[in-house]
Amino acid sequence: MARSRPASRWTLLFSLVVLLGCMVIPGWTVKHENFKTCAQSGFCRRNRDFADNASAKGEAWSSPYELDPATVHFKDGHLTGVLIKTTANEKVLLPLTVSFLESGAARVVVDEEKRLKGDIELRHDSKANKKRYDEAEKWVIVGGLEVSKSATLNAQAETGFTQVLYGPGDKFQAVIRHAPFGVDFQRDGQTHVQLNHQGLLNLEHWRPKVDRPEGEEAGEDESTWWEETFGGNTDSKPRGPESVGLDITFPGYDHVFGIPEHADSLSLKETRGGSGNHKEPYRMYNSDVFEYELNSPMTLYGAIPFMQAHRKSSTVGVFWLNAAETWVDIVKSTTSPNPLSLGASSKTNTQTHWFSEAGRIDLFVFLGPSPKEISKTYGELTGYTQLPQHFAIGYHQCRWNYVTDEDVKEVDAKFDKYQIPYDVIWLDLEYTDDRKYFTWEPLTFPNPTGMQEKLDESERKLVVLIDPHIKKEEGYFVQEELNKKNFAVRNKDGDVYEGWCWPGASNWVDCFNPAVISWWNSLHKYDRFKGSLSNLFIWNDMNEPSVFNGPETTMPKDNMHYGDWEHRDIHNVNGITLVNATYQALLERKKGEVRRPFILTRSYYAGAQRMAAMWTGDNQATWGHLAASLPMVLNNGISGFPFAGADVGGFFHNPDKDLLTRWYQAGIWYPFFRAHAHIDTRRREPYLISEPHRTIISQAIRLRYQLLPAWYTAFHEASVNGIPIVRPQYYVYPDDEEGFAIDDQLYLGATGLLAKPVVAENANTADIYISDDEKYYDYFDFTVYQGAGKRHTVPAPQEKVPLLIQGGHIIPRKDRPRRSSGLMRWDPYTLVVTLDKNGEADGSLYVDDGETFNYERGGYIHRRFHFRESVLSSEDLGAKGPKTAEYLKTMDGVTVERVVIVDPPKEWREKSSVTVVEDGAKTSSAAPLEYYKQQGKKASYAVVKKPNVGIGKTWRIEF
């Protein structure tokens, strides 16, 4: 770490910073008028009114939905039946299916019979599909739908109820009430999730538009049924009102998390007003929100309608599989304890109310009981995080824009000059010839291959922007093919839709069409995307889609996509259909050369984690945005999409040096670590920042690189069981209520590393919350912090990242700095061991070639490190496959060069060597051990020099 400097210099620096701070112009805010409030969104208002009406009636309110017992069938894990919605003039039939899955999840689907049969008429001669959209799962669900073989009807069901026992050991039960319809999901006899408990189930059935004679009042307020106008755009709504709504209650739960993307706290707030609460529901309608604001339920670029409710020792979750515009209201009610029953405490229920503009009710219910089980089950359905190429977890250097190929090469050379590692340099849209994707600006990028070859010399990569809007220009080959093949999104009249985006007048590629995917695939081949090499990867931006002149900066809802689905039906999955097409395209750009794709996407939905990384879009260079990035990244992680990050430095405006430095120190904890900047900002590559900031930033980036083995292991874990890469407090300590709302510190994988980035100006300390009574050691100087359930003040001068290691872990590192992560491949490891209360420690390491899919055929190393009874051992966690031997051979020379044991037993003072036993070696050997005694609050430590055990080998080191 940097040495301390004379005070005068700091004072000078400080006053300079204050001065700069004063010059920052505050107050950039989102344009609220561009986006709908609930009151401006017809179905949102109708569903909220519906809820208000029900609550006004109180006990007198009865949900008009009944399950007809005569229709109920249970077979092979599926319960089917028909819900009857009774209105003034008709009984609407709504087929219901409840599926009980092997994974322990349950799925509830409600559709509309008339729509299923196509027995409806559309207005305006619309050609739209008559069904309710039921294809979201095509893009989202990849498995986990095997039904439970053991699920059975409970023979002891009460009258008026159907009860199904399911889940592991039949510990789960769905209690289905017939009239009014409702479902209580129980675990171990206790109710955790309730559907329609508030009676807010609402499925707006199809009805013809009745033209009433003038003067005659409609029975209901029809003002938003047939047409809606916003921002000068009128939605023709050919199917009339068709929203679906449902209330989901979590009895006894006072925290709910999830439903990204919002710039808000991890623990979601109430949305019906009141002090500290939101007034608007959380909205999910993927949008290009310009200069978004913080602490807001406003929609952002991506949506994952997956929510977890958490209380002490229990986590449950719901996943609302619907691709249309969706809003969620949250209300928490506290029941007073019964004064007569001693010891009973008050109980908080969280009531959530979900509604979507179109589609079916398609809900998955997860009963936990722990966050990890929820992650796993949800991941089985929507897929786990892609195991990325190794370079993707290094540092990414982006800017709108590096202006020429020479500029790129110069930035590349500067990083080497200052010995700051980085892996990827990015090109925003200005590299294109007049914003035509798959082309290069001929004057500024005359030699793209030369540029990529130069980058490849140090195993670095290039990422370029490819967006879904295709410039409308004659002679542009992509546009011509798009037109000829009829691959563009159409408007409500069936003509090719034209809107404005970066290139001006554009058309949008419709990736819902399978033929489009193969065409898109062909565009990415090296011979079609001329000037692209194998170290070029793709950034899909503006895929909400962003349309500059469209309603709410996106497409009209009555636009038409492949399969005759309206844009309204599919909006929230639109983004991932482009990502999917790009993913397919990058798999095999050259015959026989299959590589893991790398894609960054701005828009996303559940399932995006299988294909891409995300970032939090166009943030701003303010301390507030820096602070907000942590809960946003954490929330994405628990919502199944952990490969997430925010633009380091802030996209809009110029960060001062202090902010930029702290942002790097925080950014190294984002799974996706990229610096980016707006075209109007000053250049801010780390080497341009004056000292001491440059050194501090270099240290932060090198810390990320030093820990890459731990990061890659955490990515691997996420890719096989869905556990977030960086984890919030409640996730790691689900029993500690004090920590549930903490969202400003994080744990890296299972390493025991606990980081609390400084996100406040002029802060010199960080208060780190510690949940358990293990010892925690300062990463850099081994100072000991201990004491459960309280915050510990850790010094955090500017040059220091507040970072602790919990006792009981073994952390793999690579300490030698290199130019890029690829060049660290052959370097030896350092293992850092901290012992727990019982003198034990645990850790793991996953390594593979970081590039191909050979790991699927055994081409990897997966070790468990264990310290117990004075023996440190490495055991194989992997399974052998056809590629195992080959990979192990390449890694033969890679060893452990050093083991650092923090706070070792005092007896070790006398030791000067350890015994090393490696599998296959005829004899054991000795390695020197050096013991360094405790200094003040800093723990003692011992270093084993050069045990030189193979990283892929089984071995023991005896102390």
Place this chain on the structure above:
Amino acid sequence: MRLPQSLFLLAVAGSTAHASDKPTRPRGVAPEFSKFYQDSAAFTCISHPAIQIPFSSVNDDFCDCPDGSDEPGTSACSHLSRNSPLTVADRPGNDDLELTLALPGFYCKNKGHRPSYIPFQRINDGICDYEQCCDGSDEWARVGGTKCEDRCREIGKRWRKEEEQRQKSMTAALKQKKALLVDAGRQQKEVEDHIVRLEAEIKGAEVKVQNLEADLKAAQEQERKLVRTKPGKGQGKIHALAGLAKGRVDELRNALVDVRRQRDETRERVKELEDILSTFKTEYNPNFNDEGVKRAVRSWEDYAARDLSSGDANSAEDHDLDEISKADSESSGVHWEHWENEDDGCGDSNILYKLAAYLPPFIVNFIEDKVIFWRTLFEEHGIHPKPNEDPSSESKAVTEARDALKSAEDSLNDLKNKIRDHQADLETDYGTASIFRALKGQCISKDSGEYTYEHCFLDQTKQVQKKGSSSMNMGRFRSIGTKSVEEINEAGEVISVDKTTLEYTNGQSCWNGPNRSTTVILECGEQNEILKTAEDEKCVYSMIVTTPAVCPGGEQAGDTAPRAKDEL
């Protein structure tokens, strides 16, 4: 005991590499450091003599010395740097140890070329770094099967050729520089000579002005007498007044015609601007984060919403103006001859009104109104200069005397300005030995992407668009300065070097940004040449320009005219 592969390779590579010539020093050690590696039993860390380790620990791929001196041939100590996140375990037993490397890097012998150092972090990373290590010795461990053949022969040959070229070029540059110095000295001398000449001329001019002042005074005396002795003979006051009025009307008419022409031009400009803005409003991207653009669009909308009929063309008005613009005659306007022949004893002031009464009233009002309106408008917008006071009518003799004096005064002022300019020029900083005097006004340009950049020494910088060739001033010369630029020395350390710069400021202003400015960073070179132009931040440019003027040496070679000031 198992021999780790890396060690094994070390042994193998070591034995092959040094099979012929006996190894005198460990791998990676430069001759100047070999003295530290003489003792074959123990090694003493170079910067920490208290620490001694067995010699077998040298180059064993494990970092023992806090200064890395035990690993001159591996990357094991490459993390010892201020840029690394070091922990206490990296400073065994001494938390306050400053960890810096004792060696500048791994020494590549580069036989056939010149030896050089390569940073330790590049040793055995799988990349052949031929730029520093043409002999490929940086990849001796052959990690991952990397093989770096020795390319020193070809690289050395190429380098020598280039070096020869560089030397030639440097010699040429110095020659050029001397020529520039001579040139600058000559120009400076010229200025100084000129000042001497001007001083003499000024003296003469001052005398002339004094004489003419006397002449004018005499003429005025004469005039006053004349006016007194010939009161109203033959011609009445009205005649005089009519004469005055005629002059005044003509003058007003001319002014009107002039103002009208300016108005029409302005109208066209306004129209053109409005068209540009309308197009701009429909085509701008509302999502683009440019507060300046947004503000401009809003103001334009407000502006467009206001009714600005006063600026619109009006045919009736134009017809009136046409009429007024015609010269006066019997049929149009005022028939002056009639008035000039009138003789009347009325008071001057009455006559004025009378005169106005003879003019068609609409003309009087109209002329006064319009002239005042347009004139004010134009003056406010700086289109038309504010008028000087009208000269009063005088006799020919006085006028002539006055004119002669005026012209003499003007030329005196002119001379004074010239001398001031020259003196200011002498005070101006033209760099050491005034060398930039010789380059002033010289222009060089360079194509870069969609632009051509132009640099005119001590004048301005410009950006010219290739498509459409519209040009943008990137700053006007302000001063010579210095800037510290970071460079990497041979040991790979970042050092700062002061470079001479030419600062250009106050160029064309940017949308929502500052006025453009350019820092031209000068480097020694044979030619005046732009190497690179970069926009460091919005509308702040830097240009790297080579010129012989900043090459080292040359100043003492005589022929210059150094003055004390230059040495400051």
